Amino acid sequence: MATSYLLLEDGTVMEGESFGYDSSAYGEVVFTTGMCGYQEDVTDPSFRGEILVFTYPLIGNYGVRKEFEQSDDVHVRGVVVSEYCEHPSMVYGGEPFGDYLKAHKIPAITGIDTRELVVKIREQGAFKGAIINDASKIEETLKNLRTMDSPMCENLVDQVSVKSTISIDNGKGLRIGVIDCGTKRGIIDHLSQRFDIEIFPYDAPSQVIVDSGVKGIMITNGPGDPAHPALRDTTVRTVKELSSLMPMTGICFGSQLIGLAMGGSTYKMKFGHRGTNQPVKYEGKVFITSQNHGYVVDDHSLDGTGLIVDQVNVNDGTVEGVRHRDLPIFTCQYHPEAAPGPNDTTFLFDKFKKMVQEGRL
Structure with missing residues (x-):
């Protein structure tokens, strides 16, 4: 060597x-x-x-x-x-x-x-x-x-997002949209077990997504700063416009984008959470989660946004998930699909399916 x-x-x-x-x-x-x-x-x-x-x-x-x-x-x-x-x-x-x-x-x-x-x-x-x-x-x-x-x-999301819409027909009879900010294959695999899927580029306009006929939307993980100007002008705006039109969830970067779209803010963490052993408290239980992020939603910025912090990191108290008071919206800052890591929170994909089917959280 x-x-x-x-x-x-x-x-x-x-x-x-x-x-x-x-x-x-x-x-x-x-x-x-x-x-x-x-x-x-x-x-x-x-x-x-x-x-x-x-x-x-x-x-x-x-x-x-x-x-x-x-x-x-x-x-x-x-x-x-x-x-x-x-x-x-x-x-x-x-x-x-x-x-x-x-x-x-x-x-x-x-x-x-x-x-x-x-x-x-x-x-x-x-x-x-x-x-x-x-x-x-x-x-x-x-x-x-x-x-x-x-x-x-840099606008790192532009480097990893799909460039045109991709349709995946899994014979499920329920179609949802995925705004691809750099999605992992594990997320698509879990969604494919439950839905037919339309994968949209990160900068797809909201009307394109509405016209596609999808019944719900997921915003995926991705790299970089969620408050990058190129994202505020595209993805954040689209998420804001869709938030009152269909059920919505976000994973990791997607959670941050939803926070921004609803009027909150994000900040860069000192060294982030990256690994397969981060404890998250959710509904009175502690789950071990797989994580990869350097930014997080600022809990102090959520007053008046309708978002409620309902998941926190046991180690440092940072936001690990939010839900909306009135709209069918929830998020998680970690990766429920793991890959690698524990499968403690794969039930969130079922929660998303139920929300899409019923139109409420």
Whole structure:
């Protein structure tokens, strides 16, 4: 393995070895706490624009297989691990994780003290960072990191959303719409068990969705800042216009967009929630959930919006879901489809189906 370097905007330089594609990468450096599911993570469109640090100390001990992909592409800009396993167990089959990243042209670095790195992120927040393989470019890269815009300033949703409407006929006789901000395959799989589906681009006008005849709408997960001006002018406006016309739910990024559409606000978290073990209190019970977000709805902004916080994160008290006082609208900040993670909250898909059928929450 060739020498590689992880650089942070505060001047930190960490040396390791490359096990991915031989190129450089810039992104927001964030961490995830899952013990497995690395293929699902890197193909999750919500990770667009980010260099992903895996906190679990050994990554790559099982092979990657196509059926676990959450999209048709790898969306992270780089991967950071403590120790990479070059020879995965043959029990599960599949190709080595490093070969998979090389095929998708994603730089990756091993040999990093991820404990030290995660402590830094938790204390100081997510950093702009880079992975490079040329030591002579360290100072130049650090200078670029200090002056460049955060990837969160980009309209990342435009990079991952479908470009035209996709129809999926599952023979269910009940059709709903999905506003695709970067949806995971797991979400579509769960919806397909219950509905026929129309998948719309993130910037589809509300009238197009109404004219399609769908009986309800889901706004999906996605990357970046939900309050990006390009989203306020498109998705947020559409959600606001549809909110009184049909039942609605949102997952993760979709929950934030609904919050904005109803008059609330969002804010960037210090280091976000990414992993498969986040506890959420909902209706008097605690559920373990899979999460991937760096922004969240501000609970103090919801007065007068009609939205009520009915789910909270046990660890830090942040908003994990809202419902509307009068309209058939509810959301969750986590991923009920998991992929990877626990299946504690898949019942929310049934709740959405019942809401669509009855027209009320």
